[in-house]
Amino acid sequence: MTLMDVLSYAAFALLLGTSITLLLSQNWRWSIIALALQYLGVFWLVMISWPVGLSVVKLVTGWMAGALIGASQPAEELQDRTFTGIPGMLFRLAVALIGLILAVTAAGRLNEWIPAARPVLLGALVLIGNGLLQLGMTTRPLRVVLGLLTVFAGFEILYSTVEQSVLVAGLLSIITLGLALLGSYLMAAPEMEAEE
């Protein structure tokens, strides 16, 4: 195993940790930190297929998205109404672990369709899986946006192995930022002055 492989698996471990943190955390600061670290892992895995200059776009975009969400200080927006307390947290953790097992199992088959290194596939699948879990278990706008950002981050890792277009990278960055901006808006909208 080369140093690059070790670092790639480390990035996968980072993504696993951050996506589970996003799933479990009830504290918005921890969630934003996890999101920022998540994009660090995304940057690393994308860098396997893309030049550093282009990969860094993912990192910067992700951090900007985190900053946009963080700027609205969504303290109460992260508090779940469902799957609450320790039992809820244990349930989420258990489901995330099942998702990890599924990701490890599916990575082999997915390799037949999308030729990519194993840690890249694992990282992408874990993000997509945990993002979907987040989307399926919440009714809060912030969590929905974090879930979508996680799913998209996983997809972007996967897609970077097959597509290297600068325009696609740019448009995906716009969508990431747009989603974060929309998340901030949705958190604030009910309290804003009505425009009729």
Add this chain to the structure above:
Amino acid sequence: MSAPLLWILLPLVVAVALFFLRARGALVTILAAITCFVLAALALLVPVASLVEIGPIKIEIADTLVVLGRRLVLANGMRSFLALIYIMAGFWLLGSRVAQVSRLFVPFGLLMAALLVAAVAVQPFLYAALLIQMAVLVSAPMLAPPGTPFGQGVLRYLIFQSLAMPFILLAGWSLASIEGNPSNQALYTQAQVFLALGFAFWWAVFPFYTWIPLLTEQSHPYVAGFVVTMLSTVTLFFSLNYLDAFAWLRSSEQLFPALRLVGLIMVSTAGAWAAFQRNQARLMGYAAILETGFALMALSLGVGQGVSLFAQLFVPRIVALATWALALSISQRQAGFRGFQDVRGLLRRSPVVAVTWMLAYFSLGGLPLLAGFPVRLVLLETLASQSTGAALWALAGSLGYLIGGLRALALMAAGDDPWQVRESIPHIIMLVTGALVLFLIGVLPGLFLPGTTSLLDAFLHLR
């Protein structure tokens, strides 16, 4: 001058300008509607990629605009589609004053229309997924305007529509791989799976359609109607690109039966839910699902008659949904109702709203003399000639939907309130216009519907 500059960038710029002017509600609405109608008129009158002489001035509108190495192409064959989108947007935006929606609706609605036109124009068309996703993001503030609590419908809409993008992008990569390696059968399966999943989310097929009734129930029905109709129109139309571009897809043995099955499930389940539905706004959501189901069934009849019927379904659907959304908005504004019982006596209290509402409802149900009937009749006849069972299921779905309408009608006609007309003159003008169009298309289908097949001019292999 190029067509994308005119029909994409100009409305984008106008939409941004209108956003900053949004405090001037009436002016913004009129400017947006004028922009849309002028663009629609230009689409109908001015040929693209040929010389136009206006007195001494000679103008050639090129069909292509290159942006960052990718092309936006609006060829001559796209003019009918452009006219349809901008006429639809124009009337919908114009009605927003009457429907009393948030100020964000007009600029964001125009922005959404321009982005969706860009999605259809961009080449290679895998980029369309990204532009449609942007349109989805832009539409969310209209559905959740400032100062109004929003429900789960908006979030589910955002989730389900967003999940389409990755699959469509991966499908684009698979399709490009097929061109490089046409003998690899696994790539065909892969492309079909990605396309199926992507379009399943975009079209909101069963079981991904739960957000539609939620959205129409929890958001302003006029805005929800616009978003649902605009997105379904563009994604249905956009799907023809794939059918036109890939011969292997047109000759696929699985595609058309799969479309029929999906369409049947949508029609029958939407009909069943509509029969028992107790919320009027949700009924509109089921109507939209039913219509998408019928569109997929038309497409399942194959290239030729099927695609022609598919194109002819667009106009009746758009007019009926727009009219219904307006009637629903006005009655909700007047009575603040949500539940089924709240429409009791509506026919006496607001007869124009009630009658228009029912005309739109039954047009979508395919009742004779209304816009939905002529195409629906041919569709069911053709379907029956290929599969009696499928036609019966589709009829059963329609019947369920009509039962929901008859229940609503019975309630509207009930009560002994005195007869009165509470609608304002602008309400009456907008509603009666919608109802008249529905009626005229219904009684004179030969005059209106054959022209709608010109929507297919953009597709060389589908006409």
